[in-house]
Amino acid sequence: MLRPHLIIDAPLAALAVAAAPTLGWGPAAAAAVGLSAGIHSLAVAHPRCSLYGRVIWRIPATTTVALTFDDGPDPEVTPHLLDLLAAKSVTATFFLIGANAARYPALVRRIRSEGHGLGLHSMTHSRWFCAWPSARVRRDLEDNRAVLSDLTGEAPPDWFRPPVGLRNPLITRVAADLGLTLLTWTANGRDTQGGTDRAILQRLSPGYIPGGILVLHDGVEPGRGPARTACPRLTAQTLEALNARSLTPGALPSSRGFDDGGRD
Ligand SMILES: [Zn+2]
Incomplete structure (x- = not known):
């Protein structure tokens, strides 16, 4: 259950830290939070997104x-x-x-x-x-x-x-x-x-x-x-x-x- 956070939020947090000296802490954190929210919204709502676990959206190709x-x-x-x-x-x-x-x-x-x-x-x-x-x-x-x-x-x-x-x-x-x-x-x-x-x-x-x-x-x-x-x-x-x-x-x-x- 931690996987989505590890593969999305941890890298974004690292990016925010890396960008902070350039952008400032506030804008860097806001950008990371915004990106995270966008990606997680997609994972909740997009019918084909398996970030939160496999979801079937198509059956094996037949006629x-x-x-x-x-x-x-x-x-x-x-x-x-x-x-x-x-x-x-x-x-x-x-x-x-x-x-x-x-x-x-x-x-x-x-x-x-x-x-x-x-x-x-x-x-x-x-x-x-x-x-x-x-x-x-x-x-x-x-x-x-x-x-x-x-x-x-x-x-x-x-x-x-x-x-x-x-x-x-x-x-x-x-x-x-x-x-x-x-x-x-x-x-x-x-x-x-x-x-x-x-x-x-x-x-x-x-x-x-x-x-x-x-x-x-x-x-x-x-x-x-x-x-x-x-x-x-x-x-x-x-x-x-x-x-x-x-x-x-x-x-x-x-x-x-x-x-x-x-x-x-
Ligand atoms: Zn319904």
Whole structure:
């Protein structure tokens, strides 16, 4: 857990000391602190940055592109999405919010019975998840696992996508201790932020590559609305775009083989 500080902050501190006779102590320290904050912000938020431990943002290059849906299940949207996926004979992976799963158990069972994969996405999708102490993160993920395994009667999922994809060394460590594999994405439609279908599909397009991982949202955080009713329509358009590129949509593979990350 000290590694990020050793490889980033220690050299910056040394640079500040070296630059101090020229710049003065105040400006040298301020520059080092600013650079450190910038680098650590990137490590928290950038979906491909593994400074805080390995994170999966792409699956092994094949012709498959992983379709993933976050924040569900949702009674207004998820059934239509499942209908579409069934009609197209496509499977996907659903990163479920534990509280939503507990509220709509039949949807969770339907997702599994139709061959889709599941992942953890925290119990309530708190915006403060990344600021929680490790004991609380651990409790939340254990609850998220228990909800899903109780509902499905299966072993809990190994994939874990943190809320908004934000990580820190504590989250990375807890996830590794629980045997979870951290995952972000190749391209996020950011459909939660609105925008036209065209803009959302444009944001997804960098993920139209072999092994790409795409994210759309079929659910909403508990207590927040409105329902993501555009999700099935956006998914249909995404499937067309993948088909035009001879790419095959599908669920994530097993996390086995990816699970060496997070321990540093
Ligand atoms: Zn989410």
